[in-house]
Amino acid sequence: MAALNRVIRSAYYSPLTIRRLSDLVSDPASIRIASTANPNPNKSPCTRMTPPVSRDALGTRSVQWVFLGCPGVGKGTYASRLSNLIGVPHIATGDLVRDELASSGPLSKKLAEIVNKGQLVPDEVIIDLLSKRLEEGQTKGETGFILDGFPRTIRQAEILEGVTDIDMVINLKLREDALLAKCLGRRICQQCGGNFNIAAIDFKGEDGRPGICMPPLLPPPQCASKLITRSDDTEEVVKERLRVYHDQCKPVEDFYRARGKLLEFNLPGGIPESWPKLLRALHVEDLDNKQSAAA
Numbered sequence: 633m634a635a636l637n638r639v640i641r642s643a644y645y646s647p648l649t650i651r652r653l654s655d656l657v658s659d660p661a662s663i664r665i666a667s668t669a670n671p672n673p674n675k676s677p678c679t680r681m682t683p684p685v686s687r688d689a690l691g692t693r694s695v696q697w698v699f700l701g702c703p704g705v706g707k708g709t710y711a712s713r714l715s716n717l718i719g720v721p722h723i724a725t726g727d728l729v730r731d732e733l734a735s736s737g738p739l740s741k742k743l744a745e746i747v748n749k750g751q752l753v754p755d756e757v758i759i760d761l762l763s764k765r766l767e768e769g770q771t772k773g774e775t776g777f778i779l780d781g782f783p784r785t786i787r788q789a790e791i792l793e794g795v796t797d798i799d800m801v802i803n804l805k806l807r808e809d810a811l812l813a814k815c816l817g818r819r820i821c822q823q824c825g826g827n828f829n830i831a832a833i834d835f836k837g838e839d840g841r842p843g844i845c846m847p848p849l850l851p852p853p854q855c856a857s858k859l860i861t862r863s864d865d866t867e868e869v870v871k872e873r874l875r876v877y878h879d880q881c882k883p884v885e886d887f888y889r890a891r892g893k894l895l896e897f898n899l900p901g902g903i904p905e906s907w908p909k910l911l912r913a914l915h916v917e918d919l920d921n922k923q924s925a926a927a
């Protein structure tokens with residue numbers, strides 16, 4: 633079903649089209665997450681309360697979450713960890729674009745030009761790719777999702793809102809010099825697809841900005857000789873991607889803030905420091921880690 637792209641192609645959102653796309657996503661009414669106040673807001677790096685979720689409770693419904701944040705902030709890292717933990721698919725529109733680039737399909741040349749300039753792919757194309765991905769997931773029986781890198785424009789956000797209810801939007805934040813260093817340090821194993829980072833970030837606090845320390849995430853020996861960098865992770869392109877983010881994607885934060893769905897999460901450091909704090913902010917329990925820590 634190409635419902636989502638049908639929505640964008642039509643000048644108006646017909647109720648029928650919206651209902652068809654809704655078939656691909658969970659019935660909002662079936663999502664059962666209670667809201668509570670953050671018991672300790674001052675101690676958390678997050679600035680808005682979120683629904684409490686435990687792994688036990690997740691058996692009864694599927695979450696529909698969105699990760700926002702600047703290039704290099706770690707959306708993919710945390711979204712994929714959460715996806716493994718709570719058992720809903722992690723759908724990154726950047727990955728869908730890169731899959732299309734890697735194919736010899738008719739779109740790939742046009743997309744390469746856009747992506748390598750640090751620009752956004754047209755809404756129609758992204759909606760089409762996402763729609764296909766949701767369709768494939770539906771045939772496999774997937775429910776719920778953690779979207780990463782979508783929506784990136786107000787138009788995308790409005791289309792998504794027209795077809796389903798997003799439970800929560802997690803806005804990851806990191807100072808800009810660290811974002812640039814993380815993008816430049818990013819390495820991907822071309823064999824296993826693993827994501828690593830060779831940047832050793834240790835920036836002092838200054839001008840009101842907090843200091844940040846993020847140790848490198850080095851690959852295991854079997855990946856070390858197979859690392860590649862993304863073609864859009866050059867300094868010039870990353871700076872343009874950051875500019876585009878502030879210009880076109882920041883309004884999406886405001887869109888969800890106005891709806892009371894935005895959880896702001898300032899990354900306090902690398903994964904070992906940030907992951908448990910993020911789970912606490914989301915009220916997600918990592919039972920496996922707890923059990924292994926207790927053993």
Ligand code: AMP
Binds near residue numbers: 753
């Ligand atoms: P990412 O991996 O999220 O950094 O995405 C890589 C590139 O794919 C971006 O710089 C954009 O060119 C394109 N892209 C990914 N998601 C979107 C989106 N939602 N809207 C427009 N372009 C996107």
